[in-house]
Amino acid sequence: MACWRGTSDKLVVVLSGVGQNPDEYPPFEFFKSATEDQKNHALFISDKSRSWLNGDGLSAQIIDRIGAFAKELGTSDIHLLGNSMGGTMALLLKDLVGAKTVLAFVPQYSVSPDVIPEEKRWKKYRKNIKTYDFPEVRLRRTDGQTVFIVHGDTPGELLHAQKFPQFHGLRHYIVQDQGHNLSRKLKRKQQLSDIISAAINDRPYKFRRLMRRNGAIFRQDFDADHLVQPSSSIAADALLSAVARK
Numbered sequence: 001m002a003c004w005r006g007t008s009d010k011l012v013v014v015l016s017g018v019g020q021n022p023d024e025y026p027p028f029e030f031f032k033s034a035t036e037d038q039k040n041h042a043l044f045i046s047d048k049s050r051s052w053l054n055g056d057g058l059s060a061q062i063i064d065r066i067g068a069f070a071k072e073l074g075t076s077d078i079h080l081l082g083n084s085m086g087g088t089m090a091l092l093l094k095d096l097v098g099a100k101t102v103l104a105f106v107p108q109y110s111v112s113p114d115v116i117p118e119e120k121r122w123k124k125y126r127k128n129i130k131t132y133d134f135p136e137v138r139l140r141r142t143d144g145q146t147v148f149i150v151h152g153d154t155p156g157e158l159l160h161a162q163k164f165p166q167f168h169g170l171r172h173y174i175v176q177d178q179g180h181n182l183s184r185k186l187k188r189k190q191q192l193s194d195i196i197s198a199a200i201n202d203r204p205y206k207f208r209r210l211m212r213r214n215g216a217i218f219r220q221d222f223d224a225d226h227l228v229q230p231s232s233s234i235a236a237d238a239l240l241s242a243v244a245r246k
Contacts, residue, residue: 001065002028004035004042011070012079012200013097015086016046018125026050026085033196034081040200043069045089050125052111053089053134059096062089066097079200083183084108085122087149091137094145103148103199105183109163110136118159141167148199148207150216152178161219171204172219173211186214 012034019026028044035042045062049055053062070078080090080102087104088111094102110116111126112135139147149172151161157179164172175182186192191214198207 001046002044003069004031004038004044005073006035006039006041008036008040009075009077010040010079010200011043011066011073011075011077012040012081013043013045013066013090013093013099015080015082015089015093016044017082017084017086018050018122019046022050022124024048029083029086030081030192030196033193034200036197036200041069041073041075045086047085047089049128050085050122051129052085052108053092054129054132056130059093059133062093063096066093079103081196081200082107084180088137091139091147091149092134094147095140095142099145101146101148101200101202103150103196105150106152106157106180107137107149107160109160112136116159116163119156121156137164139165139167139170141169145169146171146199146202146204148204149173149219150175150182150195150211151219152180152182153222154179156180162223164219166220171207173208173216174219174222175211175214175216177215189214 014030014034016026016029025046025048028046051058053059078097078099080094080099082090083105087107090102090104091107111119112132115136147170151157151174153174153176183192195210198210
């Protein structure tokens with residue numbers, strides 16, 4: 001873990017993905033975007049075991065560290081940000097740390113073979129997970145909290161994207177013709193910092209404009225266009241509304 005002390009009241013917690021080198025900690029990510037040019041406080045978290053928060057005692061350790069740093073800063077304005085595995089961890093932690101906003105790029109709904117047996121990626125890390133304390137992301141609506149999720153539309157991404165429930169307060173976007181390297185491509189287009197800023201400042205309409213500019217559509221509309229079976233009664237209501245708007 002590493003921390004940055006800024007000048008605003010925001011604490012942005014950034015959770016790393018798996019990275020490239022299995023012998024090293026995954027690198028910290030999104031420094032410039034998360035701190036908004038060094039303005040926000042930030043806590044960077046990297047899990048060398050690549051456990052998707054299922055490491056022995058890992059969740060408690062992270063929760064304690066976030067709480068301690070927030071107390072030290074005198075703030076309760078906590079925001080979570082992550083890519084891939086880090087996005088999954090951010091979604092799992094959102095209610096455990098009282099986050100105000102969450103932004104997850106290409107998160108996995110689950111990496112448990114019992115939940116999604118079709119998922120074949122990251123086997124060398126997943127085989128080391130002994131116990132799944134968090135077998136899946138059981139998202140729910142939390143008052144005063146906004147959740148942003150962004151997926152690509154390749155089969156491997158939709159395998160996870162379409163398992164997330166839909167509810168008021170969740171902004172879930174599917175970016176057309178994009179895959180798992182979505183955040184990297186947004187960075188190359190110089191769009192990533194603005195998208196992250198819109199999320200951590202809880203500006204959903206600006207976030208929507210930016211996502212649409214980059215080829216994204218609402219998950220509800222995507223599902224309606226592709227006649228996807230909703231994953232909950234809440235999702236069914238959202239899907240029917242999307243169809244009615246056509």
